[in-house]
Amino acid sequence: MKELIWLIPLIPFVGFVINGLGRNVLPKALVGIIGCGTVLLSFLLSVSLYLDIKAARDAGEVAEISRHLFDWFAVGNLKVSLSFLIDPLSSLMLLIITGVGLLIHLYSYSYMSGDNGFGKFFAYLNLFIFFMTILVMGSNYLVMFIGWEGVGLCSYLLIGFWFKNSSYASAAKKAFVMNRIGDLGFLIAMFFILSTFGSLEYKEVFGQAATLSVGDSTVLIITLLLFVAATGKSAQIPLFTWLPDAMAGPTPVSALIHAATMVTAGIYMVVRSNILFTLSPVTMEIMAIVGLATALIAAFIALTQNDIKKVLAYSTVSQLGYMFLALGVGAFTGAFFHVLTHAFFKALLFLGAGSVIHAMSNEQDMRSMGGLRKSLPVTFVTMLIGTIAISGIPPLAGFFSKDEILAYAFQHNILYWAVGFLTALFTAFYMFRLLYLTFFGEFRGTAEQKSHLHESPWQMTLPLIVLAILSAIGGFMNVPEALGGHHNLAHFLAPIFEGSNAIGSTTLTLSHSTEYILMGASVLGAIVMAIVAYNTYVSKKNIPVADDKAEGGLHALSYNKLYIDELYDAVIVNPLKKLSTVLYKYVDRLGIDGFVNGLGEFFVGSGKGIRLLQSGHVGFYIFMMVIGVVAILIYGFFY
Template sequence: MAKDDGFGKYFAYLNLFIFFMLLLVLGSNYLVMFIGWEGVGLCSYLLIGFWFQNTNYAKAAKKAFVMNRIGDLGFLIAMFFILANFGSLEYSVVLPQVAGLPMGDSVLLVITMLLFIAATGKSAQIPLFTWLPDAMAGPTPVSALIHAATMVTAGIYMIARSNIMFTLSPVTMEVIAIVGTATALIAAFIAITQNDIKKVLAYSTVSQLGYMFIGLGVGAFTGAFFHVLTHAFFKALLFLGAGSVIHSMSNEQDMRSMGGLKKYMPTTYITMLIGTIAIAGIPPFSGFFSKDEILAHAFVANPIFWVLGFLGALCTAFYMFRLLYLTFFGKFRGTEEQKHHLHESPWAMTLPLIILAVLAVVGGALNIPEALHGGHWLKDFLSPVFADTNKIAQPFELAHSTEYLLMGASAVGAIIMAFIAYQKYVKKEEVPQTDDAVQPSGLYKLSYHKMYVDEIYDAIIVKPLNGLSKFFHQIVERSGIDGLINGIGDFFLSSGKGIRQLQSGHVGFYIFMMVIGVIAFMLYGLLTI
């Protein structure tokens, strides 16, 4: 960013974002949270569209803003319901009252569903997830901060903060788990075939957010928050690592034009390898512990959630190692000019990578499970927040032998997928097809075209709304409202032109009109006697 014309403006936006994010998490009531919630949405819009001279980037910013507004409406209506039913928006007033309500209360069902709609917008869940991949239009540090570690996890924070409401609304919890599972799987499926290095990480973020929602939906509030923390470490690392690669590649983001960067960028490679192992869930790195905790709770709640979550984890390991191999292994596939420019990034870029890599390795120590003789530090730290939920929720019971089996399956599955990716992209040196090559077919085509979600939204929402707006503009506004206003104006203008002819300036004509007027008054007087 140093040579960018908007350098000062960029840091002003970034600091404004941090202000609103702190407001969101430090507020003691839903109103302050909402102000922070709206503020981070605004700053996200400003930062995604930072290079607004590019029309596509400006459209991506607008898309993010509009889709977030849909969710924000749910939050706003939920606040009105909370105020009407509990007489306050303060957590300390509302949540104790909620704890006294019966399980499945209809008011709580409405409030929690509205809050969940808000969370789907901010945290990019189905159906409001398509804005996040497009948000990669912003500078890479923005992707690392906002779209990996902070803003997109606001929905998880909000649900975890309101945990007792959701615990007493089992229908909403079931919906959250289902939507989270679907999001985790679909986003992982799409990420497998993407070629833009930042797009892969963006869909990975959507998928990991899905895992956090699975955790919330099955009552693993601590596990979901634990994954928020570990995900912040390794995903920010991966985004900044991608930024380091893009910087070295002269702003090239297509992995098909990379390859063999390992020898040119050793620090970036080693740190991104650590981040990849962590997100793949391979022990003893941080992602293994947080993802395992969510999947263990999902297994207890409903084994189907575990199976689908496990499939998503396999996809995660495959597409992340695919990214690593296509970027750092094999032969360099870029231009000679790009090859001449290849170099390791300066310390200002590599130092944060090293710090985040260390955190990605040791971050799992925050909440090591009991089965591995851990101390559950994070669970104890957060226990006051989840105290009411813990009183009524079913205790988590899973035999250590079963937990070891689940852990082993997850870790072995990730290693196998890493090996398959190695065979495909390193041994066989396969490179994904270019856009103008023979079009892919079947599931590959479905994944490559992002399951046509944007096209479906364009067909059933965007185009009809554009058509309706054109109808209102042409018929209602221009022909109707404008026609009426302009018609009244034209009538008085024409009338004025006609009456103005009487003001001729000839004294004889004025005397003649006065005589006519006097005669008219006299006749009127005679006729009315």
């Protein structure tokens, strides 16, 4: 197995090539089998890899597998190889990517079956798995960067999957460009890493970093740049606006790329580089504040959105903000734990939303839904589990991961905890609002939609059920000691954080009673919010109004997404467009080219002017000659 780890990315890539080339030839069933089968194989390989690592960890051995494929390029001292490194962190990520990926492939088989681009869709999904596995398996930053940009490409392709809709294509472009802003940060961070450590290999970089002192200025720059990269990929302030727009893609894409895997790449990268971040407390603080602000703002916007996918998108942004808060306060394990549980319940929620949209004949507006729990029982139950999980009500997964983050935040700064707690309240509210608007009350859609209502086929419900089970039990991976657990995940991941621990990373020192109070507060808050939402949307039937009767004040602010898109348009996009026109018309054409042409015209013009002297009048010529002679004479006399 250790020799064959390169098969994990390669198999989906083969699937991509086959499905991509044969997208119009192969029958749908075969496309589906190839698409799902390749990911299944990768998943099985990942499982066996995980078991290897796990066994090594349990035995106390070095749990790392590295594999050098070939030298990518070498210039002078700069040698970059395509090589893979599997350790506890990447093996877990692989499980998530291929596992959740497999479920979503299966789901897509049914969800996309009516679409003309079925083969293309599976090809793109497989390509995504290829790049995402490369991202987490790389043993140096440049290989990570391959995956980093590659998943951006897949995201672009899949958001713009229905390319005939121009606004979808624009959303895809926006995602790609915003990601690219982050990528530039990544690239320059790599240059700094190269000039500081002389290598891009994790081992060498982290090994040398361990000798640096805390607060080193180069490391500060590196980590800030890496964080810029993470804000792009993981949709943090100020680069988060692409993620809600990315909902233009098919729903399985939103589940896989924009909830479970790709957007968590930023967190993976920070966790991977934890030693650099530990060396730079300033970056950590900035990261915590940005994460907190993102979490709060996104949750605030999610409160009033009516599009079911938009709510989930903002929820994702908010949860990602949570993860960055965790990273910022030093809870690396907590952040990664939240990545795992979030992958389960957010994928579940998105797939559930997909199931609803499927049943509602592509209606996404929750104002036209309602009362669906009778027609979609499986979807309802699984989404209920997902909602409880994300709201942080025990014993479901979200409770444990969220609680760990909040505990660390409390220890770091009580204000952070307060804002985090407020965000958690928002989260519970908008999630239950979504649930109630969709599944409770009376049906508000058209009669035609009503006649089509149906539970989805097994290919769609099976992933829902599996994910619901995972969302329910996923939290037990890392039960805190306060609740009689053993921090299994933290122990498993311990080798990743050895370097940071040596420098002195954060450990939770709260007493168990404080932890109990914190847990109690958040659980109570979530339940209260669920009841408030029930009161508003089910008992009082307070269905959101139509667009043209929008309400004022905070509600409007939230409904219009704080006008951030408009702000960016006004401050960045439009001035750039204007600048483009001005530069082209006035600077380039009139200015520079005008000068060049002017030079040419000067000679042409002076030729024209001087030509006039050639009048043909002999007398004039002689006159000029005499003047010349006289002038020379005068010159001769006086000088």
